[in-house]
Amino acid sequence: MSISMYQASIPVFVRTFSNLAAILKKAAAYAEAKKIDPRVLLDARLAPDMLPLTRQVQIASDSAKGCGARLAAVDVPKFEDNEASFDDLQARIAKTIAFLNSLRPEQIDGSEDREVTIPTRDQPMKFKGQPFLLHFALPNFFFHVTTAYAILRHNGLDIGKMDYLGQP
Amino acid sequence: MSISMYQASIPVFVRTFSNLAAILKKAAAYAEAKKIDPRVLLDARLAPDMLPLTRQVQIASDSAKGCGARLAAVDVPKFEDNEASFDDLQARIAKTIAFLNSLRPEQIDGSEDREVTIPTRDQPMKFKGQPFLLHFALPNFFFHVTTAYAILRHNGLDIGKMDYLGQP
Numbered sequence: 001m002s003i004s005m006y007q008a009s010i011p012v013f014v015r016t017f018s019n020l021a022a023i024l025k026k027a028a029a030y031a032e033a034k035k036i037d038p039r040v041l042l043d044a045r046l047a048p049d050m051l052p053l054t055r056q057v058q059i060a061s062d063s064a065k066g067c068g069a070r071l072a073a074v075d076v077p078k079f080e081d082n083e084a085s086f087d088d089l090q091a092r093i094a095k096t097i098a099f100l101n102s103l104r105p106e107q108i109d110g111s112e113d114r115e116v117t118i119p120t121r122d123q124p125m126k127f128k129g130q131p132f133l134l135h136f137a138l139p140n141f142f143f144h145v146t147t148a149y150a151i152l153r154h155n156g157l158d159i160g161k162m163d164y165l166g167q168p
Numbered sequence: 169m170s171i172s173m174y175q176a177s178i179p180v181f182v183r184t185f186s187n188l189a190a191i192l193k194k195a196a197a198y199a200e201a202k203k204i205d206p207r208v209l210l211d212a213r214l215a216p217d218m219l220p221l222t223r224q225v226q227i228a229s230d231s232a233k234g235c236g237a238r239l240a241a242v243d244v245p246k247f248e249d250n251e252a253s254f255d256d257l258q259a260r261i262a263k264t265i266a267f268l269n270s271l272r273p274e275q276i277d278g279s280e281d282r283e284v285t286i287p288t289r290d291q292p293m294k295f296k297g298q299p300f301l302l303h304f305a306l307p308n309f310f311f312h313v314t315t316a317y318a319i320l321r322h323n324g325l326d327i328g329k330m331d332y333l334g335q336p
């Protein structure tokens with residue numbers, strides 16, 4: 001018995017991203033209730049040279065869809081990164097989840113040794129599928145979702161860790 | 169081919185926690201160079217009702233050792249949560265990693281369906297081993313490591329995501 005590459009990737013991304021969608025719904029309601037311009041939250045950062053909330057959500061999306069596509073050896077869907085409202089972010093999450101759910105276990109299972117190349121500003125990063133998933137894609141995905149959570153928490157949104165983890 | 173429970177847990181915790189140790193070394197050097205009382209960083213929070221840096225590291229440790237022990241069906245080692253300096257946090261991380269590395273693959277492999285119970289303030293949470301690891305322990309661990317990173321970044325430490333991810 002063991003874990004399949006599919007089980008360790010797609011349902012993990014989908015679950016946590018669904019939790020993030022619920023957190024962003026609370027953030028939109030909070031902005032409305034407190035008469036905060038939603039842009040204030042969408043553009044909020046934890047440091048001047050850190051990325052704002054909107055980019056954290058976009059990169060979490062990129063990380064999840066990029067991982068799913070690369071493990072399945074299909075093209076990574078391109079999204080335009082033009083989200084400018086909480087509704088836009090909800091749509092971004094929904095289309096990311098729809099893409100993830102379109103990948104079938106048989107496309108991803110067996111990808112442990114698949115060559116994965118990630119383009120970067122410098123040299124491309126090369127991995128085998130399993131270390132790519134466990135030591136790069138999952139940590140990176142959780143990093144951006146947690147940072148989105150932390151930005152909202154820092155800006156007064158009343159959420160707790162169970163919003164991030166979801167109900168067991 | 170597939171991923172073993174051991175591969176998806178212990179080396180993932182050890183790697184990310186080693187990266188956090190390196191980040192905390194940078195934080196200690198930063199405090200010294202800027203003549204910041206280390207307690208300012210150790211007690212820093214992103215919101216008045218969020219936990220400070222020291223607790224984030226302790227809980228990341230608890231999450232990792234608790235997951236390893238529960239999957240291996242051994243007692244969870246108790247640490248005293250009395251860390252009061254960066255050196256103390258380094259020692260906490262080192263003993264957490266030493267415990268994780270003491271667990272052998274054959275103790276953890278095959279724990280996919282093992283019953284895992286997490287005590288909480290309210291009702292205990294019950295899981296099977298695999299969803300416990302993938303949908304609770306890993307997200308929880310990355311949450312606290314990322315929050316520690318975010319607290320330091322918010323307080324001016326010059327680190328980037330590669331410090332968190334480590335070199336591939």
